[in-house]
Amino acid sequence: IxxxxxxxxxxxxxxxxxxxxxxxxxxxxxxxxxxxxxxxxxxxxxxxxxxxxxxxxxxxxxxxxxxxxxxxxxxxxxxxxxxxxxxxxxxxxFMQSLGMLVNSATMLHPFWMGVAVACIMGILLTLPISSAAIAISLSLGGLAAGAATIGCSAHMIGFAVASFRDNGWGGLISQGLGTSMIQVPNVLRKPVIALPAILTSIVLGPVATVGVQLQNNSVGAGMGTSGLVGQLMAIETMGADHTVLILATTMVLPAIVAFAISEFMRKKGYIKPGDMKL
Structure with a gap:
């Protein structure tokens, strides 16, 4: 580093x-x-x-x-x-405080836990902070790990599709399967570009915890779609028969929601061409 x-x-x-x-x-x-x-x-x-x-x-x-x-x-x-x-x-x-914040969020009702954990873990994944280390240190599992997975995936997929107009297929792959952290310089210049990913995690968090009851283990909870580790660990946790459900929840839905939000923001002028250029 x-x-x-x-x-x-x-x-x-x-x-x-x-x-x-x-x-x-x-x-x-x-x-x-x-x-x-x-x-x-x-x-x-x-x-x-x-x-x-x-x-x-x-x-x-x-x-x-x-x-x-x-x-x-x-x-x-x-x-x-x-x-x-x-x-x-x-x-x-500071990292210990973040860990305590995430841990407190896991104690909430499943709906609000989904909102809080997905939002917090997604933001931590994009920032130069180890969301994976926090998930492992807290031994996140079950629905809490599922919410973390959808939050992290929403940020990676969200930034990838929201910036597709600026970065094309290369940016889609590098962010969607690599890390959304490479957008940090752009986020610091214009924080509003992070809204599609953040709102997507907030919307889909409860879908993971209350709707499909997505589960994962601590290893995959903070990884998102990086190398598809989050998805592979979720499949290992829930069973291979849930593969389609897991991929749809953590990849397809985030792409649809984030793209819709980003296109709306582009039409309104909140996001302009070049704002998310890598």
């Missing part, structure tokens, strides 16, 4: 490699257990923020002195590392 962020921001080569360290520090991947360093799953948001700062610093100090090979790595790692050290605990606490 650190190297990818730095490369995308146009950091010099030494800055890109140095941001690898920034990403490790920011994600809090390495924790100390006494005198022993322990590797654990890190937070991608912390890695991104630390790498962002490190990359910008590397661009500022690049070619300012004849000893780039010393100055750039030192300045980059110091700046990004310090940000990472102080932001990693905050990010970890």
């Amino acid at each position: 650190g190297a990818a962020v730095a490369y995308a921001l146009g950091a010099p080569p030494l800055g890109v490699f140095s941001c690898l360290i920034c990403g490790i520090i920011g994600s809090n991947t390495i924790a100390m257990d006494g005198a022993v360093a322990v590797l654990k799953v890190g937070e991608p948001v912390g890695a991104m923020v630390a790498a962002l700062v490190g990359a910008e610093v590397s661009k500022v100090v690049n070619n300012r002195t004849p000893v780039n090979i010393i100055v750039i790595p030192t300045a980059t790692i110091l700046a990004g590392g310090l940000v990472g050290i102080y932001i990693a605990p905050v990010i970890a606490e």
Whole structure:
């Protein structure tokens, strides 16, 4: 993540490699257990923020002195590392709060649980936050996992079909089977483009929990249609005889609803050509 962020921001080569360290520090991947360093799953948001700062610093100090090979790595790692050290605990606490929010939503009536869980998990999937990690850490299962699946699928399929006019078949596949996270820069520029996906998750959440009673396990709950993991895990949970129902609920319906909403928003001028261009 650190190297990818730095490369995308146009950091010099030494800055890109140095941001690898920034990403490790920011994600809090390495924790100390006494005198022993322990590797654990890190937070991608912390890695991104630390790498962002490190990359910008590397661009500022690049070619300012004849000893780039010393100055750039030192300045980059110091700046990004310090940000990472102080932001990693905050990010970890934020993730725990999100987990508690999702967990609270699972206690609601099935209808409202479908709305809340689908909406929250869908948004988390699109943001640079691990929805899959949250689903696994909470051990989501049954109807709650089904709601999470439809929410995540609604975002991936939703962004894919809503942006089809801008990105064509390549964008449809990369978002529908890859990740809707690649739309984050566009969402930051114009948040309203996320509405088709969000509204689709809200509409279809109760359909999953009350209508078809979609179920899944914790592994597939936060994956959406990425590699069809969510669908495969749902089939494993509910049985192969529910395959058509699962595919229709998590792929066909989100495509229809999201496309209808996005076309309405385009006609009203809320979404303009190029707004969702990758």
